[in-house]
Amino acid sequence: MSSLSVDQRRALSEAVLATPAIRRVGDAFAASGYDLHLVGGPVRDALMGRGVHDLDFTTDARPDAIEAILRTLTPATWDIGRAFGTIGAALRDGGREDIVEVTTYRADSYDPASRKPTVEFGDSLTDDLIRRDFTVNAMALSVVNGAFSDPHGGLGDLAAGVLRTPSPPEVSFGDDPLRMMRAARFTSQLGFTPAPEVVAAMESMAKRIDIISAERVRDELSRTLLSDAPRPGLDLLVRTGLADRVIPEVSALVREVDEHGRHKDIYEHTLTVLEQSIDLEKARGHAPDLVGRLAAIFHDVGKPRTKRFEGGGKVSFHHHDVVGAKMTRKRLAELRFSTDQIKAVAKLVELHLRFHGYADTDWTDSAVRRYVRDAGDQLERLHILTRADCTTRNQRKANRLRTAYEQLEWRIDELAAQEELDAIRPDLDGTQIMAILGIKPGPVVGRAYGFLMERRLEEGPLGEERATAELLAWWADQEH
Template sequence: MHPEARELGARFEAAGHELYLVGGTVRDTLLAGGDPDLLGDVDLDLATSAPPEETERIVRPWATAVWLTGAEFGTVSCQREAEGRPTRNVEITTFRADSYTPGSRHPEVVYGTSIEDDLARRDLTINAMAVRVPEFRFVDPFGGLQDLRAGLLRTPIDPHTSFGDDPLRMVRLARFASVLDAEADSAVTVAASEMADQLGAVSAERIRDELVKLVAGRAPRRGLNLLVRTGLSAHVLPELDELRACRDPQHRHKDVWLHTLAVLEQAIDLEDRLPDGGPDVVLRLAALLHDIGKPDTKEVHRDGTVTFHHHDVVGARMTRHRMRELRFDKETTRAVSELVRLHLRFHTFASGWTDAAVRRYVRDAGDLLERLNALTRADVTTGNARKAARIQRHVDELEERIAVLREQEEIDALRPPIDGNAIMAHLGIRPGPLVGQAWKHLLELRIEEGPMDEEATLAALDAWWAEHAGETGGQ
C-alpha cells in the first residue's frame, strides 16, 4: 500500500539510518484493513534517526520536490511523482523528545535517540504506533493497536504530563472520540477535566481546526459530549454549556441540549440530499448552533408555558460572534449564521405557500437553499409521529413547488429586468438612495407577481415615481 515508504526505507537503511512510518499514516492504514480504496490517497508521515540535513541529502535524488520550511523543527517535506501512482506528499521528521516550558505554546526542539522516545511524546496511543521500513516491522510500545481495536483513547504517558506539554491534546481527544467513535479512558477524562483551564493558552486557530474535524467526524455527539463533560467546552464553544442548562420545566423531552444533538445527527443523515454530499461542515455547525439563542430569549409565563421568541435572530448574532472569535473565514461564518437566522423561516408560511412566498423563501435562502431545507427537516424532533410526518410532508410540498417555479421562471436569480443604470436613464435622476429604493420596489413586484417584461417594469417604475418624485432632494 505504501511503495514510497519501502523505497525511502531502503535509501535510509543504506545510509545507516532508521526510518519508520508513524502517526496517522499507521493508524489509518490499520483501519483500512489492507484495502487501498478505503485508505484513499494519504500523505506519508515518517520518523527517522537521521538529522534534517542528512534527510535532505538522502531524499533529494528520490523526490520530485523538497521543502525545508520545517527543517528548524526537524522536518523535511518532499513530494514524489511516479508514473502509475498518485502524487504522494511525504514528511520526514527526526526522532523527537521535545520538552515544554509551562505556559509556553511551543516546545523546545530536542532530538530523540530512539523511536520509542519519539512515540512516547505523541498525543494518543493510537497515534503512537510505528512501522519500520523497508522491512515493515510493527512497533507498538504502548498498546495502540489494542486500543484502536477496542475503540479506546489513552495517552502513551501520564495524561497530566501529556496535556501539560500541549493543552490542545485535550481537544484532540474529543476530536478522535468523534472521528473514530471511540471512548476516552477514565484517566484521560479526569485529567482533561482538571486541566481544562490550560486550554486558554492555545490559539483560537488551533482550536478551530480541531473543532472542524470533530464536527466532520462520524460520531460528533460523542466528541461534543466529551467537551461538555470535561469543561473543555467553556474554552471551545461556551454556548454549549448554556444549551445544556436550558430546559423546558414542563416538557422534559424538550431538553435543548439533547434536542441540539438530535438535530445534528438528523442533519448528518440528510447530507446525501445535498449536491456535494457530506460531511458538510456548514450544515453540521448550523445544526449545532441553531438554538444557541434560546437561553438568552427564554421566558417562563404565568401559565407555565415557555417561549424563545426571536431566538433565531439572537442566535445568528451569537453565531457570528463565536465564529469570529474562533477565526473562521468570512464565507463559512456568513453561511452558518445565515442558516441559524433562517432556520424558522419555513414555519412562517404555515398558512400556505403562495408563489410569492416560495419566491421570497428561495431569494432569502440563496445559495443555502438545500442546506436550509435539510436543517428544517432535521429540526423536527417531536415525539409525535403524526406531527413529524406532517412537517416533513410540507417540506416535500415546498420543494415540489420550488421545482415547478424553476421550470416556469428564473426563480434562483430573482431580479427586475432593468438595473440601476436603466432606472436612472428612464427617470432622469442621478445616483443616490432613490435609485436603490426604486430597484427594491421593482424586486418586490417581481417576487409578488412573477416575471415582468421590460415594458411592464417601466410602467410600474413610472407609477412608483409618481408617488416619490417629491423626494428627489434636488436630484
C-alpha cells in the same frame, strides 16, 4: 512490546507494498545510513483496515539531512516546520501522488505560559514514541528492516477500542493541550472510548486549552464535526468542560434542561439535529459539510438568552434565531473561521425558523420567492437544517411538518422552472432605470431598483414593458 498476528503483519506489509512512496523513501534513507519508521496514523489505519493516506515518518536524521535525502527523490519538498524537525515532500509514481512528512525523533513540550512548543530533538525511537498523543498512535513500522515497535500496548488498545496516553495523561496533555481536543476527534472518528484516567485529566486540565491558538483548536473541532459520528466527540468536550472554553454557547444548552417538562431538552435536541443533518447530507448526495454541521450545533444557542416564562406554564424563546445568529458570528470569528463560513452559518441560524410560518398557513408565491431570495446560495443547506430541526416524537406532527416542507420544496422547484429563482432580480437594471427616468447615479436609483425588486417578488417576472410602466407610475408619485 506487543507482537503482531499473522493477519496484522500481512495488513502492514500490504500497506507498504501498495504504496510506492513508502518503499522509495525507505530505500533512500537506508542508503544514507538512517533509520526510518512509518508512525502514528498510517500504522493505526493499516491495522484497522482503513487504508493508508497520510504518510508520516520519524527518523534519527536531522532536518537538513532529511531535506537532502528527499531532494534526491523529488524537487517538490517544503519546510513544514524545520524548527520542529519536519520536512514535507510530494512523490509521484505514474499517475499517483503521495504527500510524505518526515520528522526527526523529538521530545517537545509546552511552556505553561506559551502557545508554542519548545522542541528538543531525540536520539531514539523509544523516546519519540512515549511523547506521542495516544498509544494507538505510538506504534511504528521500520521501512528499512520491517521491525514493528509497540512499547506502550497500542495493539491491545486498538483491539479494545480504548484511548490511552503513552505517558500519564497529565504529562501528555501538559506537553500539548491540543491532545485533549484530539481525544474528542478520535472518539468520533474512530469510535474509541477514552480511558477513565484520560477523561479525568481532560476535566482537571480543561483550562490548559486556552494556551493553544484558535486556529489549531478550530481545526480539531472541524475534524470532529466532519467525522461520520461527531456526537460522541462533542459530548466528550461538553462533559469534560472543554466545550466551556471552546464553544461555550453549545455547552450552555446543557444547563437548559427543564425539570418540569415545559420544553424539550435543547442540548439533546441539538445533537439529534446534527445527526439528522448528517443523514440528510448523505441522502441528498452531499459530501460532509462543515458549514451545515456548524449551523446544526449553533442553531438554538440563542435560546438561553431569550427564554421567557409565559402564562399557563409555557416557555417562549422569541427572537432566539436573531440572537443566536449574532452569538454564532462572534464565536466563529473568535475561532478564526473564514468570513464566508461565518456569514453562511450565521445566515442559516437566522433563517432556521422561517419555514414554520409555511407549515401553519399557505404561503403566497411572493412569500416563496422571498424565502428563496433570503436564503440565497444557502438554500440547499437551509432545506437540510430545517428538515433536521424536526425532532418531535409526535408522529402526526412530524408527518405534517415533513409533508409541508416537501410541498415548499416542490413549489420552489416549480417556480424556479418558471422564473429562474436562483437569480431573482428586477426586470430592469440600474442603467435602464437611469435612462427611463432621465436621472444620474445616486440614492434614488437604489430606491427605484428596490421598488422593482418588490414588484418582482410580489408578481414574478413582469417583462420590460410592464416594469417600465410601473416604474414611471412610481416615479410620478415621488417628490423630485
